[in-house]
Amino acid sequence: MAWNFLGADYLLHLIIMIGIYVMVSASLNLMIGYTGMLNLGHVGFFGIGAYTSVLLTHPVYGLGLPFSVGLLGGAAMALLGGYFIGIPSLKLRGDYLAIATLGFGEIMRAVFKNWQSLTRGPLGIPAIPKATIFGYTLATKESMAMVVIVATLICLIVLWKIIHSPFGRTLKAIREDEIAAISLGKEVRRYKMTALCISACIAGIAGVFYAHYISFIDPTTFSFSESVIFVCMVILGGMGSFWGSVLGAIVIILLPQPLRFLGFHADIVGALRQILFAAILITMMLWKPQGLISEETITEEKETKEKAAESGTA
């Protein structure tokens, strides 16, 4: 039974999931890795994107609007969510920011669970329509995979541009030394807010694709443990490393896959997955906190340039 999954369908499923999670981890990396803000409520934005789009597009439980409206709506609402959570939490630092974002994630989950007239609460929303692009319905996994890959690439290019712009360098400066950044006349709050909003927006887009691909959402999908898995991707890949967050998402999706085929009960598979992620996170923190692909820091770049210059003169 389980081996049936090991066909092309299963492969496509993995590609789609990896695409979605790469968007999430790359966007979260902008916050954790580049700006130094630990966000433990990223799943909140993912969930806002998913629920908004579903409620806009669902023919029975929503408004029945086209997918493009859902995508834009989901992205916009997630961005707005980022803005609102930014107001109280961005003036906090370190672990205080972390718990504030965690609180936000949990509040969002409570809203998904309890605003039953809108979200159907714990029952979840089934039969979510397939995504459509330019009037073409993505009914097959092949077409969905292609669109997700394109969307992921677009998000990655946008993030790449942001990170390598003066704006991105300012974010890194804020991470390294906030007071120095302030003394250079940078409006730190505004930079942080922008990073948070971009990050939230991309997570929202990922949530939209997730909902329309899985075709069922309920509040348990957007629990705190999901946020921890997102953070795990960023840490494993390497905080502040662009390709690290891509690699992190791929590894975190692929690594627990064999557990499916061992024939355990679903609860146990979930628990083993959890133990696996926890073990990865603890191991990374103890021995390799910079992640699999560590960021080339500015000082290292400088050193290599200096070395190159020295060898050039010698």
Add this chain to the structure above:
Amino acid sequence: MSLIAQVLANAIIAGGIYAVIAIGYSLIYSVLKFINFAHGEIVMIGAFIGWTVAVHWHQHLFIATLAAMICCGLLGFLIEKIVYKPFRKKNKLYVLLTAIALSFLLQGIAIVLFGAKVRTFSTGNIIKGHEVFGAVITTTQFIIITVSLIFVFMILLFIKKTKTGKAIRAVAENQDTAAAVGINVDRIISIIFILSSMLAAVSGILIGYEQNINPTMGTMIGIKAFTAAVVGGIGSVPGAFLGGYLIGFAENFGILFVPAGYKDAISFVILLIMLYVKPTGILGKKTEEEVRV
């Protein structure tokens, strides 16, 4: 009137349990300056050890509580020595992430060991409640209120009056200075972990005794208790006590005004408001500069 009295009773019960757990968070924060995220899982493990001894092995609840306290105390000691100690001089973000991972790990192990099923301490008999000022309170609930208060005051006295308590306060104030005057900082940190883990075990059993237990219970209880600790002023033990009751009251009186499903969200809304208005908490001693940017 009787509705208000009943809600008041529930608030006191919940508040007592939150207070006991929140004190654990605050004690550890006061010395190591990080949120021991795995504390909620210690509560869960305490509840499960108690359940195993009391229900599975048919022992008296007193023995079960003692067993849970000893096991959790040991677990807390080992966690600090093995997992947290290497991080002492490192980035605080790392140790927070490690604590989250540890909480994940403990929860996963508990699911594998005990299964994801919900367990209960009760024997199935419905206990008749006593009427107090119009509220119906069972004997169990009386025990919960009393036990949580006893433990809270014991820990407050311990920190205020004993020599070890004084040393704890000294280490919280300044580790290097405390070490310079001959206080064994490592020993104090171990004592703090053992103490707070024992408190967690007690509260785990109190929760199990009143409601039911499952391997995922620790996360939500833990998050709410540290919300209580933050609201009261993290690092301050009386603050944690105050915050615990405040969250208990806010939750139970809050559901008179919002749908009961939002009960869990109430404490987080309070947390966000508190962090916005006064991030140091009600009785927090920390300066604003340490918290805010």
